[in-house]
Amino acid sequence: MATPRIPGTDPDVVELPCGEEVPVPHFDLGMRDFDCACGERHGVVMDIHPPSRFFPPEVIEVLESMIEPADGTEFGTHHLLGLVIEEFPKQVVDANVAANGRIGCQYIWVSQFDSRRLHHVIVELVVELMDHAMSHSDDDSAKADFATSLDAFDVDAFVDRYRDERDLDYPA
Numbered sequence: 186m187a188t189p190r191i192p193g194t195d196p197d198v199v200e201l202p203c204g205e206e207v208p209v210p211h212f213d214l215g216m217r218d219f220d221c222a223c224g225e226r227h228g229v230v231m232d233i234h235p236p237s238r239f240f241p242p243e244v245i246e247v248l249e250s251m252i253e254p255a256d257g258t259e260f261g262t263h264h265l266l267g268l269v270i271e272e273f274p275k276q277v278v279d280a281n282v283a284a285n286g287r288i289g290c291q292y293i294w295v296s297q298f299d300s301r302r303l304h305h306v307i308v309e310l311v312v313e314l315m316d317h318a319m320s321h322s323d324d325d326s327a328k329a330d331f332a333t334s335l336d337a338f339d340v341d342a343f344v345d346r347y348r349d350e351r352d353l354d355y356p357a
């Protein structure tokens with residue numbers, strides 16, 4: 186008979202948004218999508234994946250200057266995933282797998298949707314964030330420039346192009 190345990194407390198198991206429980210060693214550092222027993226393909230992100238997985242360096246620079254993390258840490262991937270969790274609390278899980286030590290990262294995030302959709306969601310949220318920050322700016326010409334580039338910005342096209350251009354294998 187299996188020993189009863191409290192869900193979410195086993196450091197060797199990640200409980201996915203769909204309810205499946207997956208042993209930590211089933212994930213590896215190069216994984217971006219997890220083909221789940223539930224039939225879905227879930228997006229996977231780890232804290233060692235740099236923010237450049239989602240954005241080019243010039244965007245990351247803007248984000249670094251714009252976002253002052255309350256926890257005093259440098260802007261990073263976990264802040265991006267924090268935005269997603271805020272927006273979709275039931276569709277993304279985060280798990281601290283440091284105690285397991287098998288895959289070489291501390292945090293892992295798994296989304297109900299796949300990694301392409303996750304990338305799309307992250308880009309949309311960051312654009313919103315920039316738009317919001319810009320609306321508080323006193324610089325009218327910068328505001329106008331931003332509004333113009335925002336109108337021309339196609340999230341789908343950006344995500345497709347970025348994913349084509351980047352070598353998506355980690356660690357590099």
Ligand SMILES: [Zn+2]
Nearest residue numbers: 203205221223
């Ligand atoms: Zn699943």
